[in-house]
Amino acid sequence: MEKHICIIGIIVNQRLENAPKVQQILTKYGSLILLRSGIPYSKCNQGIINLTLEADPVELDKITKELNSIEDITVESMTLVPGKTL
Numbered sequence: 001m002e003k004h005i006c007i008i009g010i011i012v013n014q015r016l017e018n019a020p021k022v023q024q025i026l027t028k029y030g031s032l033i034l035l036r037s038g039i040p041y042s043k044c045n046q047g048i049i050n051l052t053l054e055a056d057p058v059e060l061d062k063i064t065k066e067l068n069s070i071e072d073i074t075v076e077s078m079t080l081v082p083g084k085t086l
Helices: 015-028 057-068
Strands: 004-013 033-041 046-055 073-080
Touching: 004 015, 004 057, 015 033, 015 046, 015 057, 046 057, 057 073
Parallel strands: none
Antiparallel strands: 004 046, 004 073, 033 046
16 A cells, blocks of 8 residues: 555643553554654643654554554544645
């Protein structure tokens, strides 16, 4: 299956409680991650994580489903397909 560049945005609510759960999933899929950046938004007990991956549709679906299984997490993703226009 062909891999594409994918971007995932994650809002981690209840950051202190949920960050270890998110980290466990990101470690599991670490071989797909090209770039990770995060901002602890301590004032609101939130964290903001941006991921850039190289993944096929099945891999992207698996990681987003696992992240979405954590309560108080918001996950949005998109795939960048070369030559595809919006």
